[in-house]
Amino acid sequence: MKYLIIILTIFVFTSIFLGLILDVPYSQKLIGFGVMGLFLIVFPLFSYHRWKDKNPKDYMLTKENLDKMRENQKDESKY
Template sequence: MKYIILLVFIACITSIIVGYTIDVSYSQKLIGGGVLGLFFVFIPLFSYHRWKGRDIKDYMITKENLDKMRDNERRKK
């Protein structure tokens, strides 16, 4: 998975750089395709890869997590 993510990232960045450096009629399409690839392909793949196997409830603000944070603040003082 990490090689696919790396390949997509390199392809998107290359597309953006080539779009800026080469003066052809479709250079704006290269830049736009690179940006769309970053936002609609790379970022979701990267987010899925990094969050795989984690419990989302650990990162949500619930009553239990608020109580844990308050207890930690009391212990620090």
């Protein structure tokens, strides 16, 4: 998955770069497809890859997590 994301990112940025550099009638389409590929394919794949083994509740501000944060701040302030 990691290598697929890297390859797709290279293709997308190459498409955008070539669209900016080349003076061809379809250069705006190259830029557009590159941007669409980046935001509709590469970014969701990257997000899924980074979050697939994580628990979203660990990152939500619930009462329990706020209490843990307060306890950690008290422990750190002692030193």
